[in-house]
Structures are given as structure tokens and as C-alpha cells.
Amino acid sequence: MGLKKSSSSRDINQKTSSPSLFSSLMKSWSHSGHSPTRSNSKAYSSSTTDNNNLGYASDTSSNDGTANQLTRKNSSRSGSNSFTNVNDIYRMTKPIMPTNHHHSNNHSSSSSILLNNNNTNTGNINSSTIKKSHHKFSDSNEDWSAVVDDYNMPPSMDFFTDYLSKNSNTNMMLGPSPVLSKKNSGHNNNNNNYTSGSSSSSNNSNNKNSGTITYPKLTEHNYHLELENERELQELNSKLTRINKFDQILSSSSIISLAELKKLSWNGIPMGHRPLVWKLLIGYLPANKKRHEILIQRKRKEYKTGIYHIFSPQHTRDQPTWHQIEIDIPRTNPHIKLYQFPSVQKSLQKILYFWAIRHPASGYVQGINDLVTPFFQIFLTSYLPEHQKAKVCDIDPETYLTEENFAEVEADSFWCLSKFLDTIIDNYIHGQPGIMKQVSNLESLCKRIDGQLYKHLKKENVEFVQFAFRWMNCLLMREVPIDIVIRMWDTYLSETSSDDNDGGVDSAGARKGSGSSNMKMMMNNNNTLSDGTVTPNGVAQNANDLINIPTHANESVNNNNNTNNNSGSNKRKTSLSEFHVFVCAAFLETWSNSLLDMDFQGIITFLQNVPTANWGEKDIEILLSEAYMWQTLYKDATSHWL
Amino acid sequence: MNATTNQATSIKLVLLGESAVGKSSIVLRFVSNDFAENKEPTIGAAFLTQRVTLPDDTIIKFEIWDTAGQERFASLAPMYYRNAQAAVVVYDLTSPQSFLKARHWVKLLREQSGNNIIIALVANKLDLCEEQAQPETEQEETEPRGNVRKVAKEEGQKLADDEGLMFFETSAKTGEGINNVFLSIAEKIPLKKKGNEQESATFNGNGQSENSTSSNGRIDLNARNGSSEACGC
Numbered sequence: 086m087g088l089k090k091s092s093s094s095r096d097i098n099q100k101t102s103s104p105s106l107f108s109s110l111m112k113s114w115s116h117s118g119h120s121p122t123r124s125n126s127k128a129y130s131s132s133t134t135d136n137n138n139l140g141y142a143s144d145t146s147s148n149d150g151t152a153n154q155l156t157r158k159n160s161s162r163s164g165s166n167s168f169t170n171v172n173d174i175y176r177m178t179k180p181i182m183p184t185n186h187h188h189s190n191n192h193s194s195s196s197s198i199l200l201n202n203n204n205t206n207t208g209n210i211n212s213s214t215i216k217k218s219h220h221k222f223s224d225s226n227e228d229w230s231a232v233v234d235d236y237n238m239p240p241s242m243d244f245f246t247d248y249l250s251k252n253s254n255t256n257m258m259l260g261p262s263p264v265l266s267k268k269n270s271g272h273n274n275n276n277n278n279y280t281s282g283s284s285s286s287s288n289n290s291n292n293k294n295s296g297t298i299t300y301p302k303l304t305e306h307n308y309h310l311e312l313e314n315e316r317e318l319q320e321l322n323s324k325l326t327r328i329n330k331f332d333q334i335l336s337s338s339s340i341i342s343l344a345e346l347k348k349l350s351w352n353g354i355p356m357g358h359r360p361l362v363w364k365l366l367i368g369y370l371p372a373n374k375k376r377h378e379i380l381i382q383r384k385r386k387e388y389k390t391g392i393y394h395i396f397s398p399q400h401t402r403d404q405p406t407w408h409q410i411e412i413d414i415p416r417t418n419p420h421i422k423l424y425q426f427p428s429v430q431k432s433l434q435k436i437l438y439f440w441a442i443r444h445p446a447s448g449y450v451q452g453i454n455d456l457v458t459p460f461f462q463i464f465l466t467s468y469l470p471e472h473q474k475a476k477v478c479d480i481d482p483e484t485y486l487t488e489e490n491f492a493e494v495e496a497d498s499f500w501c502l503s504k505f506l507d508t509i510i511d512n513y514i515h516g517q518p519g520i521m522k523q524v525s526n527l528e529s530l531c532k533r534i535d536g537q538l539y540k541h542l543k544k545e546n547v548e549f550v551q552f553a554f555r556w557m558n559c560l561l562m563r564e565v566p567i568d569i570v571i572r573m574w575d576t577y578l579s580e581t582s583s584d585d586n587d588g589g590v591d592s593a594g595a596r597k598g599s600g601s602s603n604m605k606m607m608m609n610n611n612n613t614l615s616d617g618t619v620t621p622n623g624v625a626q627n628a629n630d631l632i633n634i635p636t637h638a639n640e641s642v643n644n645n646n647n648t649n650n651n652s653g654s655n656k657r658k659t660s661l662s663e664f665h666v667f668v669c670a671a672f673l674e675t676w677s678n679s680l681l682d683m684d685f686q687g688i689i690t691f692l693q694n695v696p697t698a699n700w701g702e703k704d705i706e707i708l709l710s711e712a713y714m715w716q717t718l719y720k721d722a723t724s725h726w727l
Numbered sequence: 728m729n730a731t732t733n734q735a736t737s738i739k740l741v742l743l744g745e746s747a748v749g750k751s752s753i754v755l756r757f758v759s760n761d762f763a764e765n766k767e768p769t770i771g772a773a774f775l776t777q778r779v780t781l782p783d784d785t786i787i788k789f790e791i792w793d794t795a796g797q798e799r800f801a802s803l804a805p806m807y808y809r810n811a812q813a814a815v816v817v818y819d820l821t822s823p824q825s826f827l828k829a830r831h832w833v834k835l836l837r838e839q840s841g842n843n844i845i846i847a848l849v850a851n852k853l854d855l856c857e858e859q860a861q862p863e864t865e866q867e868e869t870e871p872r873g874n875v876r877k878v879a880k881e882e883g884q885k886l887a888d889d890e891g892l893m894f895f896e897t898s899a900k901t902g903e904g905i906n907n908v909f910l911s912i913a914e915k916i917p918l919k920k921k922g923n924e925q926e927s928a929t930f931n932g933n934g935q936s937e938n939s940t941s942s943n944g945r946i947d948l949n950a951r952n953g954s955s956e957a958c959g960c
Contacts, residue, residue, distance in 0.1 A: 409797065412747040419765040450799045451746070451768040516802055554771035554803065563770065686790070689774040 324355070331358045341365060341372045350579040353572055353702065356474050360467040363460070364497065366578040367504045381497075388496035391439055403442055406449050410437045417454045421478050421567060423462065428483040432491060433457060436499045440506070447506075447513035452558040456505065459562075459571050460498040468494070478567070508581065508661045512557060520557040523666050524550050530670045534715060538677045545685040552692035556669050564672070565697045569705045573668075576709045581661045659716070667712035667719075675708065735778060735786040738916055740909075741808045743836075744817035745828040746796030749851040752899035753817060754793045757909055762900050769795040772807050779913060787913045808836060813845040813912045818883075820850040820896065821875045826882065833890050845915050846892045847908055850883045853898040 327349070334346050335358065346365060354362045364370040369384070370377050394400060414434050418424040424433075436457055441449035465482055466474040468490055473480065486494065511519035528549040532539040542549075555563055560577075562570050676695065680688055697704070742750040751766050751773065758777045773793040780786050792807040794800070808814055814836055818829035829848065836844055856876045880896060887894035893911055897904035 409746060413768055416747075416765045416767050419763070419767060448799075451795065451797045452770055454768075513799070515799070517799065548806070550803070550806070551772070551774070558770045563767065686774070686776055690776075693773055 327353070328355045328358075331355055331362070335361065339374050341374060343372050347579040351576050353706070354575045356466065357471065359463050359571075359575070360497075363463060363574070363578055364501065367501050369497070369500050369504060384500050385493055385496040388439075388499055389492055391443075392435055392495075395439060395442060403438075406441050407438055409451075410434055410441065410449055410454070413451060413454045418458055418567065423465075423478045423480075423482075424458065426481045426483065428481065428486075428491070429461070432495050432498075433461065436461070436495055436502065439499060440502060443503075444506070444510070446515075447510055450513040450517075450558075452555075453502075453506065453513065455559045455562045457498060457502045458567070459574055460501045460505075461494065462567070463571065464494045464497045464501075505661075512662070517558070519662060520554060521550075523557045523662055523669075524553045526663075526666045527553050527556075527669050527673070530666060530715070530719065531673060533719065534670055535674055535677055538673070538680060541681050542688065545683075545688060547685055547688050551689060553669060553673075555693075556672070557665070560665060561669065561672065564695050565700055565705065569697070569700050569702065572702045573705050573709065577661060577664065580659050580664050580713075664712065664716065667716045668708060670715060671708045671711035674711070735788040736916070737788045737790055738813055738913065739790050739792075739811045740813040740815065740912065741792045741794060741804075741811040742815045742817060743794055743804065743808065743832045744796055745819070745822070745825040746798075748796065748817045748819040748822070748825045749899045750796060750815075750817050751793050753815070753849065753851060753897065753905055753908075754791055756899045756902055756905045757789075758791075760902065762902075768797070769793060771795055771800065771803060777909070779909065781910075781913065787916075789909060789913075805839070808839070808844075811840075811844060812916060813847070815847045815849055815908060815912075816892075817849045817851050818878065819852050820878045820883075821852055821855055823877050826878045830886060833886070833892065837890065842891070845912055846890070847912055848883060848887045848890075848892045848894045849908055850878060850880070850894075850896045851899060853896050853903055854900045 330349055331346075331354070334349065335341060343365065346362060350362055350366060361370070365372070369381075371380060411434065414430045414437075415425075417433065423429055433454070437449055437454060440453070440457075462477055465486075466477050468482075468486055469477060469480070482491070482494075506513070509519060511517075512523075513519075528539075531542075531549075560570075561573070565573070672695075673692075676691065679691065683691060742754060744750050746768065751769050752762060754773075754775050755761050755763065755766070758775045772795060775791045775793060777789045777791070778786060779789065792811070794804055794807050814832075816829050816832045816836070818825040820826075833846060833848065836846055883896070884894050886892070893908075893915070895904050895908045895911075897908060899905060
């Protein structure tokens with residue numbers, strides 16, 4: 086098990102997945118200048134003909150989330166990266182595509198799917214669904230024309246898939262077609278890989294009719310391309326299947342099955358579903374959908390009141406805390422445009438300051454400013470039209486949010502951050518015992534998993550705390566790009582959320598303290614707040630003044646762990662801190678081969694700047710799967726950790 | 728590159744000081760001759776190295792631990808200064824608070840390491856100081872800030888004199904005085920006995936691994952703005 090195996094599997098993965106479908110197609114063109122082979126299209130149809138009646142290829146073993154989680158490692162390849170790839174294809178297409186009308190390879194994966202879907206589903210379409218689709222079509226017309234107008238901003242694939250999934254199994258192609266035909270006429274049909282069902286069928290019929298076309302022989306190169314195409318197709322299909330599954334879980338009954346949601350989310354949450362699913366997983370929203378609206382309104386109001394209070398003249402500002410946050414805000418994700426907008430900075434500062442004065446035991450600690458950003462960013466996406474969700478990092482929210490919306494995003498981010506941090510609060514209290522514990526756990530884990538690396542690190546006098554402190558303090562957020570962090574959090578939130586269907590339900594309402602000791606702390610804080618007895622000038626000025634409060638925080642955390650350990654013996658209960666250590670171990674392990682050749686300076690420098698800039702979702706999925714595997718293997722050995 | 732073949736003398740150096748005074752920026756300037764307006768706050772500590780060849784061909788390799796400034800991380804600091812031969816205590820000359828913190832660090836270092844450790848007191852952000860702007864620095868955007876200096880040079884100098892520290896005023900942004908801090912420290916390290924012609928020192932590429940964010944670039948000595956000790960303030 087160990088080092089060799091895992092690293093080789095990564096190599097294979099990188100080899101096979103790195104070239105995007107389209108770039109390789111382009112390469113083939115430059116050689117042959119040819120239209121697609123007949124066998125290509127054959128491959129597509131055969132891959133989709135044995136679909137279930139959803140019309141999507143069913144990659145069930147890897148995507149239903151109910152499969153043995155140990156198989157994740159192998160199946161993680163079918164992850165969600167495909168869309169980005171296809172999107173890239175789309176962008177690359179525009180400038181260079183030959184204007185070869187119906188033979189363009191551009192049909193590639195996506196249009197073929199649509200086509201096949203259409204074919205397989207025609208039997209199912211009844212008048213009412215057609216009507217429904219027409220309705221949707223007219224509704225979405227505006228969005229689509231907006232897409233066309235702004236030709237430089239191609240719709241993200243998520244838009245399509247979301248759109249498809251909303252229109253479920255019926256002829257979901259109707260919506261896009263008119264727009265695309267516009268596009269086609271304007272741009273010489275360069276965008277066929279987003280072709281709607283109708284136009285692609287017409288292309289297809291063209292292909293069929295023009296029987297005179299001679300297809301080139303299937304070279305080995307083409308064969309590889311075909312394999313790649315097929316894989317991309319499968320990925321796309323499995324993504325669609327996943328989206329459908331989320332739709333089903335979230336819409337099927339009035340009580341959402343959190344257990345199912347959790348299983349499914351472990352392997353990644355589609356972008357469109359993420360804001361809601363995160364809120365559910367973290368326990369901010371209850372499983373009972375009927376209560377969503379009431380609860381969320383209440384929490385948002387509570388936040389608003391709190392903010393009003395702390396910014397009123399009665400509140401004496403905790404100047405050191407305020408100042409520290411103030412200087413850290415511009416330094417938060419400085420490479421991402423979103424976090425440079427004054428509107429965003431203002432919001433984050435409010436959230437962090439409010440959190441800090443409500444949690445005097447820890448106060449504001451650097452790193453928490455990183456942790457708030459995934460929530461903020463994801464909740465922003467729910468206010469963006471589908472095709473812009475992927476661009477959330479580039480758009481000033483002030484252009485699409487009202488003041489009220491801002492307050493909502495802030496409130497939701499605040500409460501979710503609070504719930505998140507409650508589980509790892511001893512990372513941030515005086516002395517940071519949580520982090521120290523995690524670092525030493527990582528060290529003993531490394532010793533077991535990869536003795537060779539462990540010995541080497543020891544020989545070179547590398548202390549784990551020298552590189553792993555930041556990994557714990559910022560949950561690896563400094564080590565991987567933000568998109569990857571977000572994908573990682575899908576798993577973190579599902580791994581550590583309660584299986585219990587109503588575990589999180591009432592905690593959001595702060596009523597049922599029993600199930601959630603996290604809430605105890607929050608309630609205490611609530612009380613202090615609502616009593617108006619918060620004396621910020623006496624709060625968090627100095628950790629030493631607060632000697633009692635850390636104890637309280639510890640209690641709270643311990644209680645929490647106990648709750649986790651006691652209930653649901655056959656269900657997985659993992660604390661965030663515990664799982665994160667396994668992820669860090671997998672992360673360290675990833676670089677094992679390189680590290681073995683380095684001296685102290687090389688190791689530390691490398692581990693401070695790990696080369697993850699080009700990581701995709703697959704990379705993090707492999708990592709998470711490894712972490713899961715090790716956790717399963719070493720669970721007993723590490724039971725004393727907590 | 729004879730720097731790598733010759734035996735280098737290592738100097739373990741630690742940077743201490745309040746949050747956001749510019750510790751990481753000073754190191755970035757020294758190691759990569761670069762500056763970033765907004766650098767993510769350091770968490771825990773960061774390790775960097777830089778090689779310096781002095782005129783007498785002595786090679787100095789700085790092994791630098793750049794610590795996090797926030798109070799909550801202070802419990803980690805002893806691990807980094809315990810074995811250090813030199814410490815750079817940094818404050819922001821626009822923040823009296825950070826000067827207080829610098830005093831605290833100096834006191835602590837003297838308690839822990841006695842006189843075994845060479846301490847340099849550095850007042851950073853000299854570029855914000857208006858009087859400074861006139862003489863020789865060509866600031867691209869001269870901020871109409873008025874004089875934002877809150878800690879007089881004399882205050883820093885006095886602390887340095889009282890505690891037996893070296894004292895510098897620097898700007899990581901313009902690069903002013905940064906190299907001088909490290910060269911002066913190299914001069915003072917007891918192992919070496921040599922002249923004090925550090926002005927003509929040449930820097931060789933740093934010893935970073937290829938994955939380091941810092942470039943392999945050499946430090947451009949021309950970027951130095953003369954002696955910062957003779958600061959125009």
C-alpha cells in the first residue's frame with residue numbers, strides 16, 4: 086500500500102487525464118485536417134445506447150456515492166473536472182476552428198450526448214412535458230440571449246448541465262437551440278460543441294446523408310483520441326447523473342435525507358447545488374424543508390441585529406482585534422480579484438469582527454480570514470445567473486447584489502463559519518492545542534504510513550510543526566488553489582456532518598441544545614449578546630484576562646467529541662480535525678519521492694511552496710480517497726487521538 | 728558558481744516583530760529582490776535562505792526563519808529563536824504599538840539568549856515617511872500622506888544604544904537599507920574576521936529549490952540606495 090503504489094496511480098492519472106479532449110483533437114487536425122471519423126460517432130452511440138432511461142450513461146459504481154467508499158480511489162477519475170475541460174475546449178474553439186460545417190469534430194462529447202439523449206428519450210416525451218419545456222425555454226430565453234450578446238463570455242458548462250437537469254429527462258435541448266442557431270449563423274457554426282439537440286440531429290442527418298464523405302482510417306492516434314473522447318463523455322454523463330441525483334434528494338420529500346446527501350456530497354457537489362447543500366451539511370439549515378425559510382430569516386435577522394449592535398455607539402470597539410482584521414483583510418487571497426473589491430472587504434471585515442468578539446476564547450486568529458472565504462464565495466454564487474457562477478471570483482458583487490443580498494450572504498457566511506469553527510475551536514485558543522495535537526498525530530501517522538520518509542525527515546532534523554502548522558491552521562487552504570479547497574470542503578463537510586437526520590435540524594434554530602454542544606457555546610454567546618452585556622473593551626484584549634473562557638471552549642469541544650463518539654456506533658463519525666490529519670498525511674505522502682532526495686532546506690522550502698498550482702479536482706479527489714483509506718485502516722490505532 | 732563549491736558559513740537568523748510590520752517583505756526583498764503590496768499573513772513561520780559572498784570570498788549562507796507576527800502564534804517563536812545566531816527585530820515606524828512590541832522582543836531575546844545573539848533593530852516602511860521622500864528615493868506614486876512617521880529615529884536609536892543592538896531604518900518596498908541589515912549582521916558574526924568593505928559585496932544566487940516562490944535572481948546591488956544608516960530623516 087504505501088508510497089509506491091499511490092504515487093504511481095497518480096502518475097497514471099496525470100498521464101491519462103492531462104491533455105484536454107479538444108487540444109488533442111486540434112493536434113490531430115493540424116495533421117490531417119479532417120472531419121470526424123465514423124467510428125468516432127459510433128463509439129459515442131454505443132457508449133450511450135445502453136443507458137438507463139434517464140438517457141445518461143450510468144457510471145453508477147462510482148457516482149451513486151453509495152458504493153463502498155474504498156472504491157473511490159479508483160473511481161475518482163470520473164470526477165467533475167470534465168466540465169471545465171469542455172469549457173476550455175469551447176474557448177479554444179472559437180478563434181481557431183475551421184469553418185467546416187457539419188464535419189467539425191466539435192460535435193465531440195457534449196453534442197453527442199445531447200443527441201443520444203434526444204434519441205433515446207423521444208419515446209418518453211409526452212405533450213405535457215413538451216409544454217413544460219417550452220415554458221422553460223421562454224423563461225430562459227433572456228439568459229441565453231445575454232450569452233449570445235456577450236460573445237466573449239461563453240456559458241459555463243454548468244449552465245447547460247443545470248439547465249438540462251432542471252428539465253430532467255425530457256427534450257431538454259429545446260431551450261438552447263434558437264440561440265445557438267443565431268450563434269451559428271454569426272460565427273460560422275464554430276460552436277457546435279454546444280449545439281442543441283435539434284441542431285446536432287440535423288448535423289447528424291447531414292452526416293448521414295452525405296454518404297460520399299470518406300472517413301479516414303482509424304489510426305492509432307485516432308484510437309487514443311477516441312478513448313479520450315469516450316472518457317470525457319463518460320465523465321460528462323456521470324456529472325449529469327450526479328446533478329440529477331442531487332436534484333432528486335433535494336426535491337423528493339419534505340424532509341431531506343441528510344445521510345444520503347452526505348454520501349453523495351462526499352464525491353463532490355455540483356456548483357449549482359453547493360450553496361444549499363453546504364448549509365444543510367453544516368447544520369445551518371434543517372432537513373425539514375418547510376422550516377428553511379423561517380429559520381434562515383431568523384438567523385439573518387439575528388445577524389443583522391448583532392451587527393447593528395456592535396456598530397452602534399454603545400459598543401466600544403475592541404480596537405486591537407478590529408485593527409488586526411483590518412490589516413489582514415487586504416492580505417486575504419491577495420491573488421484573487423474578488424477579495425480586492427472594497428464591497429467584499431467590508432463584508433468580510435464585519436463577519437470576522439463579529440465572530441471574533443463573540444468568541445473571546447480564541448478571538449480573531451490569522452487563518453480564520455482564509456476560512457471564511459469559501460463560504461462567502463459559494464454563497465455569492467447563488468445570486469449569480471448560472472452561466473456566471475464559475476466566474477464569481479472576477480465579478481464585483483456590488484454589480485449584482487443589493488444591500489439586502491449582501492446582508493444575506495454575510496449572515497449565511499457568518500453562521501456557517503461559526504458552525505465550522507466551533508468544531509475546531511481549540512485550534513485557535515491560547516497555545517493552539519488543537520493544532521499541536523494534530524501535528525503530533527500527523528507525525529505518528531507518517532511514521533506508520535511511510536517509515537522511510539519519516540526517518541528521512543528526522544535525519545534532516547525537520548520538525549513536523551515547521552511545515553504542518555500552517556496546514557492545520559489554514560486547513561491546507563494556503564497549499565492548494567481555492568477551487569480545489571472548495572471541492573475539498575464538499576468532502577470535509579459531508580465527512581464530518583451528522584448522519585442523524587435531525588441532528589442539525591434544530592441546532593440552526595438554537596433550540597435543541599442536546600444534540601449539538603456546539604450550540605451551547607453559540608447560545609451562551611447569544612445570551613451575552615442579547616443581554617447586551619458584551620463588554621468588548623474587556624474582551625479579548627489579552628488572552629490572559631480570559632483564563633476561564635478557554636476552559637469553557639475546551640469543554641464545549643470535548644462535549645462535542647463525546648457526542649460524536651457516543652452516538653450512531655455503526656455510522657461514520659469523524660471530527661474535522663481527525664479527518665484533516667489523514668488528508669495532510671496523504672498530502673505529505675504525495676511528495677514523498679521528491680522529499681527523499683532533499684536536505685533540510687530543500688524539504689522545508691518545498692513544503693512551503695508545494696507545486697499544486699495546476700491541480701485539478703481529480704488530484705484532490707485522489708488525495709481525499711487516500712485519506713479515507715488510511716483512516717479506515719488506522720482508525721483503531723488512532724482512536725486514542727481524541 | 729564558486730559559491731556552492733566553497734564552504735559556506737551558515738548564519739541562522741530569525742525575524743521577530745508585530746504583525747504586518749513587514750518582516751516577510753524584508754526577507755522577500757533580501758532573498759528575491761521583490762516586493763508585494765499585499766502579502767498573505769505568515770502562519771507559523773516561513774523558512775528562506777540567501778547566500779552572500781563577501782569581498783574576501785567568504786560565503787555566508789543566511790538561513791532565515793521568518794516568524795508570524797500575531798500574538799497567538801508567539802508560543803511558537805522560541806523554537807525559532809532558540810538556536811539563532813542573529814535576530815532581526817522589526818517595527819513599523821508608523822506604528823508606536825509595533826515599537827512597543829519590538830521592545831518586548833528585545834527584552835525577551837536578551838533574557839533567553841543573553842549576549843550570544845546578535846540583534847538588529849529595524850524600523851521598516853521608511854517609504855511612508857515624507858521627509859525621506861525628498862532626498863533620493865524615486866517613489867512612483869508619491870502618496871500625499873503627510874508625515875506618517877510615529878516613531879522618531881532617535882527613539883529607535885536610543886533603544887538600540889541601551890540594549891546594544893544594531894539599528895537600521897529600511898523600506899522593503901523601495902529596497903532601501905535592506906541588504907545593509909544583513910551584511911552588517913554578517914560582519915558581526917564572530918566567526919569571521921575581515922575588513923568592512925561590505926559595500927562591494929557580491930551576491931550569488933540563492934540556494935532555493937526550484938519550487939520556491941522566490942526567483943533564482945541575484946540581488947541587484949545597484950538597487951541599494953546607499954547607506955541607510957545615513958537616512959535622510
